[in-house]
Amino acid sequence: MLLNKIPLSLYIHLPWCETQCPYCDFSNTTDSVNGNDAKLAEAIIKDINQSNDLIADRKFKTIYFGGGTPSLASTESIKHILDSVKDRFVSEEAEITFEMNPSNVSEDKIDKLLIAGINRISLGVQSYNNQELQALGRNHDRESAIHATQALKGINSTIDLIYGIEKQTPESFTESLNKIIQSDINHLSLYQLTIEPNTIFYKKELKLPNEEEIEIIEFIAKNLLERNGFRQYEVSSWSKPGYESQHNMNYWQFGDFLGVGPGSHSKISNKAEIIRFRKIKPLEGYIQNQRSTDLKIISDNDLDMDLAMNLLRIKNGLQQEDITIKLPASFLKKYQKGIDAGLLLKNRIGATQKGYRFLNETIQLFF
Ligand SMILES: C[S@@+](CC[C@H](N)C(=O)[O-])C[C@H]1O[C@@H](n2cnc3c(N)ncnc32)[C@H](O)[C@@H]1O
Ligand code: SF4
Incomplete structure (x- = not known):
């Protein structure tokens, strides 16, 4: 394998959350940040440096700060991490995305993030409807979602919306979509609510929209987004032309990715094989020792499935x-x-x- 030809992305997991959303099974902690972001930043930098044996002199095509809620970390700790990898960017225009929750967005915070080197913001709005936000157990409301969206004006950004929520109607969904269309957001991730084991929703009796109602919502999304310049390029991803997520495309094109931070996953090709591994989930444990676990070589048989699960997500093929x-x-x-x-x-x-x-x-x- 010609390793330098396989694009490599960096995923940085920042696990903090103000509250636990009842549908979410991502690796996170509701313990307050309380200065631990500086300790985690040090551990992440150590982790990247310790990965030298695996990634050698390969550079990062994209960087993605995901969570959890990266916007709960101080901008100083983000800058510290970015400064430590600045010699590892493939190009000066490398896409560097940062996830924010509406309740932590301010013009000042965004300015500081941009100065630190972030050039793409991903905002977890989920819905602009108060009833739906309550049904999702979110800790923000319509007003803060609108304010946060406005604060992104002029910045390369993407919004996450969820559909298939209790109490969602075609009208309330259309209203949420219109809020995005009226802004200058150029990318949308549109996820159907999934009920994951080990979540609060899994144990609850929910009155979710039925299949027919879901199809109506999907039909509305397709029509409204296409009429307004968005194109679906992946199962959950819509963008204006040229604004597809470079980081996510690298996953689906079967590129490599190094994951750092508690509970993050990696897939790295070396000369002989392709390996997957993850980092331990507990924050304290990770800060102490950034060891990898569950290391697995992808077998020939698993490789076919792995390839299909990624490549076929891309609409219109490759x-x-x-x-x-x-x-x-x-x-x-x-x-x-x-x-x-x-x-x-x-x-x-x-x-x-x-x-x-x-x-x-x-x-x-x-x-
Ligand atoms: C792990 S979250 C991190 C982003 C940020 N903390 C937030 O909550 O907005 C990334 C995205 O995954 C989506 N998501 C998480 N759990 C989901 C679920 N069970 N069903 C559908 N979408 C989900 C949400 O849209 C969320 O914005
Ligand atoms: S959806 Fe976002 S804010 Fe909510 S628990 Fe998951 S990561 Fe945290």
Whole structure:
């Protein structure tokens, strides 16, 4: 494998949350930050430096601060981390994204983040409707969501919305989408609410919209977004042309990523194999020792499934040369079966309209 040809991204996990949202199973802690962001920043810098054996002199194509709630960390600790990796950027324009929750957004905080080197903000709005925000157990309201969206004016930014929420109606969803369309946001991540095991929602009787109602919401999204210059380029991702997330595209094109911070995941190719591993979840433990755990070499059989789960998410497919590795013969053999069934494209690697509509079933071809 020509390692320098495989793009490498850096994911930095900052686990703090003010409150625990009842639907979320991401690695996090509601313990207050209380100066621990400086200690975590040191541990993260150490972790990146200790990864030298794995990534050698490879540079980062993109950087992503995710959470948790990165916006709860001080801008000084973010600057400290970015300063420590500034010789490792592929280019001066490398995309550096930072997740913010509406309750921590202020013009001053954004200015400081931009000065530190952040050039893309991801705002977790979820909804602009108070009833829906309450149903999701969020600690922000419509007013702070609107204020935070306005504060992003002129900044390369993306918003997360959730659909399929209790009490959501086609009208309330349309209103949320319109708020984004009326702003100058150029990217939207639109997630259907999933009920994950080990969450509060899992144990609750929820009255969620039924399949028919979900289809109506999806139909509204497609129509409204397409009429207003957005294009769906991935299962949950919509953007104006040229504003696709470079960081996420690297995951789906099967690029490498180094994950640092508690509970973060990595996928790294070396000369002989592709490995996955993760960092331990407890914050205190990670600050003490940034050791990796669950190291796994991707077997040939798992590789086919892994490739399908990533590549086929991209709408309208990819050219072979946009994929970071040479596709294995076993993958191509399974792929041919998908072409014969009308589920996969002939001239590109990707799903047909039918294959995309039933993506989970299509991916099963690669089992
Ligand atoms: C892990 S969160 C971090 C962002 C930030 N802390 C926030 O809450 O806005 C990233 C995004 O995942 C989405 N998300 C998390 N759990 C989800 C679930 N169970 N169903 C659908 N979307 C979910 C939300 O849209 C959220 O903005
Ligand atoms: S959705 Fe965001 S704020 Fe809520 S618990 Fe998850 S990471 Fe924290």
